[in-house]
Amino acid sequence: MVTIACEWLLLGLAVWGIRLGGVTLRSLIGGRWSRPTLILRDLGIGIAFLIGSNIVLAALSAVLRPGPNANVSRMLPQSRTEITLWIFLSLSAGICEEFTTRGYLQKQLSGFLKNATAGLFAQGIIFGAAHAYQGPKQMFTIAVLGCMLGWLAQWQQSLRPGMLSHFLQDVIGGLAHGGR
DSSP states (O other): OHHHHHHHHHHHHHHHHHHHTTOOHHHHHTOOOOSHHHHHHHHHHHHHHHHHHHHHHHHHHHHHOOOOOHHHHHHSOOSHHHHHHHHHHHHHIIIIIIIIIIIIIHHHHHHHHTOHHHHHHHHHHHHHHTTGGGOHHHHHHHHHHHHHHHHHHHHHTOSHHHHHHHHHHHHHHHHHHSOO
16 A cells, blocks of 8 residues: 555655656557557557567566565565555556656756657666665666656556556566465
8 A cells, every 4th residue: 555655645746746847648648549449559558568578578587586575475465455556556556657657857958868769778777776675686777677668658648548558567576476
């Protein structure tokens, strides 16, 4: 519950910063879904990205060979209540982390560094560092994922496919590796 609250607190701070800058949330997210087909399009892009990124991350993990991580294992859901909370945590991470890192932070860093590519890589590194509790090899892998999600946001001019992909990545990963 604390992690979920922290995710939404960070989102609130990013929203506050964005509003101070006169940017609309809709423009940062990439508009809104005006038709059901747009939801399906973004979901399809998110799933395709999820599959492609997991291939890249699996290859990277094969090279790095990160071992099991007790910090992560303790977080995985075991009971029905924990599974329900895991789904809400995954949804919160998908929305809040994409908004704060790929939306707010990537755009701010791109402006500060005066280079969109540098901003993309910088947010990816920060995203990986935020997952330091998973160990250095996983932190590097997550930084690579952050950069790929940053590229997706730039390419699509929308956070929605990345939000959907991030949510699915987290919820499926947690349910697949957690106990029942």
